[in-house]
Amino acid sequence: MQTHKAKRVEIVIEAPLEGRLTEALMRAGVTGFTILPVLGGSGRSGQWSREGQVGRSGMVAVICLIRPERLDNLLDAAFGVVERHIGVVSVTDCEVLRAERF
């Protein structure tokens, strides 16, 4: 089946920042993204778990499939938001069906 090269960007970020990140992504011309819940994790700022949270805290994972040429825009936009906050950004090569969607 016909597939097309693309990049899969995965951004783990604090929940209160979610809205700001997605807005930044849209401004950067991202056509779509998917948000996954996160149960917990660990990093330089220590270990945490959903259960240990009150209110809107915790983190989410934002997954974004884009055409390779759009990657830099996206990373700049994402970095602008993540920069001063805890969280991680990873990029993977992938193939997508229905490239017209991206």
Added chain:
Amino acid sequence: MQTHKAKRVEIVIEAPLEGRLTEALMRAGVTGFTILPVLGGSGRSGQWSREGQVGRSGMVAVICLIRPERLDNLLDAAFGVVERHIGVVSVTDCEVLRAERF
């Protein structure tokens, strides 16, 4: 540690279609898959969020690790279900432990 080449297929699809997709995957000889919840997202059909949903709506992410040679079968099966619906399919190269499982 000994690893083996495989493909990681990630399918984001509407929850009401989940059952139909997994059945199609099994028919296509897929040995296993993992289903992750989705909090929200955005695409050609607009932005949505779990909170804005009632009932069985929303989307799920189905992750499927398979041997490279089985990829085309899987994509055909997946495409048959996703085709007329909203959702995205991406494929990544990966390595797996315990290849005998796939």
Added chain:
Amino acid sequence: MQTHKAKRVEIVIEAPLEGRLTEALMRAGVTGFTILPVLGGSGRSGQWSREGQVGRSGMVAVICLIRPERLDNLLDAAFGVVERHIGVVSVTDCEVLRAERF
């Protein structure tokens, strides 16, 4: 934007083992990980779904971004825990921002 080579390890494991896995990962010098909830799945030990569970059962997905040179340590540690249990481990090449974090 400047990115750095890394590995993305995804481990799907039974929830009761989560604590043991993360401890093993830390001992293996992993600097961070993210835990995602799992709704259900299928594999050699059959199909299951969150809804069919009582108590602390079910599975979780642990995602771990690390420097390539640390991969083997991590896989050994992970395998030590997963070995006798159901679950899968996959590894993908990726690029990360802010390598100093890994």
Added chain:
Amino acid sequence: MSDIIAIATANLLSPVILCFVLGLGAALARSDLSVPEAAAKAMSIYLLFAIGFKGGTSVAAHGIEARLAATILAGVILSFGLPFIAFGLLRVMTRLGRTDAAAVAAHYGSISIVTFVAATAVLEARGIAAEGYMVAVAAAMEAPAILAALWIVSRGRQGEDRAAGTDAGLLREIMLNGSIVLLVGSFVIGLITGAPGLARIESFIVSPFQGVLCLFLLDMGLVAGRGLRGRSGLLSGGLIAFGMLMPLIGAAAGLAAGLLIGLSAGGLALLMVLGASASYIAVPAAMRVALPEANPSIYLTLSLGVTFPFNLTLGIPVYVALAERLGGV
């Protein structure tokens, strides 16, 4: 007239409605107030179980009348028939294509159980009794509308696509839809255990009922508001007009059927509400499977953002007032 206004104001100033308004306002103002999905689902399970059970016990008390079968039959006919009227209206009043129109039509043949529950609360507040089996009628009305819509679409389609409409598993999914099963199941349980059963769980399903309904409608308001915020652009004047006209037509049809059968004032009001209300749970899910080409934003926004609030605020008082005038005793 005066009594309509009386009921309307009493209704509009009830905690239940004000909670809905609060949710609506909070969402439109983009507040981050939200009710966890699991909590909302749990409340809907509670509400379905409570009204189903109470309906069953009341039937157990009054005995099963011949009218039960007649009313259920009437409900099925309404549910199957109304989509055709809705479809015709939509093609005239709006620019919706065949598939979108059929999908919307299905929602208006089917019912909104929350609207039904809100109506029972209003009747209770006015001390009007209703036939307990109306919950069974509600359950019976959920599915037929979907079949009507699929039939409408398939008539306008070619081979392979027609197949789509008639998906193997779909029919089972529709009939065994969770809310139908729970409603019918708890109705039967109430029927079997009767008064003694009710006595054992009364303090759970009766006393807190109104309060739970408040919080549930708070969430409904939030959901409706979020939908309107994002998608109100989709609603042409014609669609909005349809969203308020169709309930009145459905209510009129329910009224006619109810009078024929000779329902009590309470039963009459509830049958009108069932005719007037539009589904936003069972039908949307079925439409995604059977008519994926239909745009979900249209039918969801119309049913949840226009018709549901309309019935909740203005519709119910009107239906109740009319039923009180015309209904038997």
Added chain:
Amino acid sequence: MSDIIAIATANLLSPVILCFVLGLGAALARSDLSVPEAAAKAMSIYLLFAIGFKGGTSVAAHGIEARLAATILAGVILSFGLPFIAFGLLRVMTRLGRTDAAAVAAHYGSISIVTFVAATAVLEARGIAAEGYMVAVAAAMEAPAILAALWIVSRGRQGEDRAAGTDAGLLREIMLNGSIVLLVGSFVIGLITGAPGLARIESFIVSPFQGVLCLFLLDMGLVAGRGLRGRSGLLSGGLIAFGMLMPLIGAAAGLAAGLLIGLSAGGLALLMVLGASASYIAVPAAMRVALPEANPSIYLTLSLGVTFPFNLTLGIPVYVALAERLGGV
């Protein structure tokens, strides 16, 4: 005999049991009816808190008797001893390997708190009082069975594998299992605050109790049904027979111990229920950690799909009837 039938029918026709049957049927019919996991967990927390607290307040009222210690000790012995009987039976009646048999055995030594709660509801309905400290006994019986099973397995194993069974953290996890902590904790809170404390939260933990139990058992039915649907193939005739014979043996052991101690009819019935019931929460999780080679489908399906329904429907009435005959006052 007649009274057994009387209790059995009263029990089978209670809303609580019918809700379980509804859930079971819905799941077997592949309905999409489901209770959110969070709601189910919240209900179990409510139920554990309520019975623990009520038990504590009743002990506060009647004072701590010498029999408390004796009964807890008896419970621990039952929990540790029954797995050996179960293991023996399984090796004779079924083809299960050593590890699978030991894992199953652990479940039958331990207890099902929901079965316990359902039994208290039946006693209440019949106006039979029971020793408040039975909840403490229930908590004490959760863990020992696990150790018994690990010991059985380790006896048949070589070095490195034996290590597996005795995982450092495991023991702590078992003893500090959430349900044990909550049950014991709320028991102690009830003990401390006594009647005045109960008065403050009575309308929360007493009146809605039966209703919450209904919805909780609805979910239990759904879970059990899903399990049976997928895995009933695993159940050989021998396993099913074991799943109904073992509870009777456990109940008999509980009866004997209870008579020795001289428990009231209510306490006797509850100790029988504890002996008869099989765990499906604490033990399965522990088995996944300690005996991963054991097939979870077997013990879960057997405990949840066979023994739980058996006790709920037929077992409890029998145990209660016998206890009423033989128990003290």
Added chain:
Amino acid sequence: MSDIIAIATANLLSPVILCFVLGLGAALARSDLSVPEAAAKAMSIYLLFAIGFKGGTSVAAHGIEARLAATILAGVILSFGLPFIAFGLLRVMTRLGRTDAAAVAAHYGSISIVTFVAATAVLEARGIAAEGYMVAVAAAMEAPAILAALWIVSRGRQGEDRAAGTDAGLLREIMLNGSIVLLVGSFVIGLITGAPGLARIESFIVSPFQGVLCLFLLDMGLVAGRGLRGRSGLLSGGLIAFGMLMPLIGAAAGLAAGLLIGLSAGGLALLMVLGASASYIAVPAAMRVALPEANPSIYLTLSLGVTFPFNLTLGIPVYVALAERLGGV
């Protein structure tokens, strides 16, 4: 003095506090006991709705007094002013940097609604009435502290960074924070529907209130305990001292303001509690957005792990006793 001790012991031995202690202990002992996030959120929605609504109905009963405005104004001033005192103290008592100190300070100007609710429960238990509009005051006090903190920080900053603090959307987010909207909204609903409205949902929002509060505090204990377990290392002696001194200062400020306004004993106690309590929901989320450099572990652990338990166990009894002495009638 004696009455303080009386209230304190009565408070410490109440089911509510003991549930908190149970949760705290379970978490510190690393039990896997946990309340689902959705259930905890649902309970907080219930509590906010209930106290807001009750406050509204009581204002509807007693009429809106001039003191309402005065008290709200006082609350706003307290909320904006206390962070400056807190910031000063932190710079003296601890080694926290400017940003961390400001972030912590914001929490102490704002309020903990759960502490407020717990206090109302204590007042009820002692049969002391309070002004219904105190819930409106509570809502008014949530946000100003955040602005004060941002102002403190921006004073010490250069251009581009100053921008950060004053994020476009932030202000709206703070003002339309879910808990503020729900509290104010349900207050207004109570105000509109008054006694008849209350009558309809009383058995939902009044009778089970204390019980729900118990389970909610069980979860608060679990969360606080988990936080302490992981991060107690962060708490220097100075920080802990601050965590217990600052509430007393806040309470004193509240007392002074309340006496000036001439609040009743109940109102006085609640204003003291509002001054004394520290936020751990609204403010932390705002701080993550506005002051990401501030270490969340510090302010969360301090507010939730030190000040919340302090107020809950010792603070409230002291405030209530003082209020009873000095407060009007």
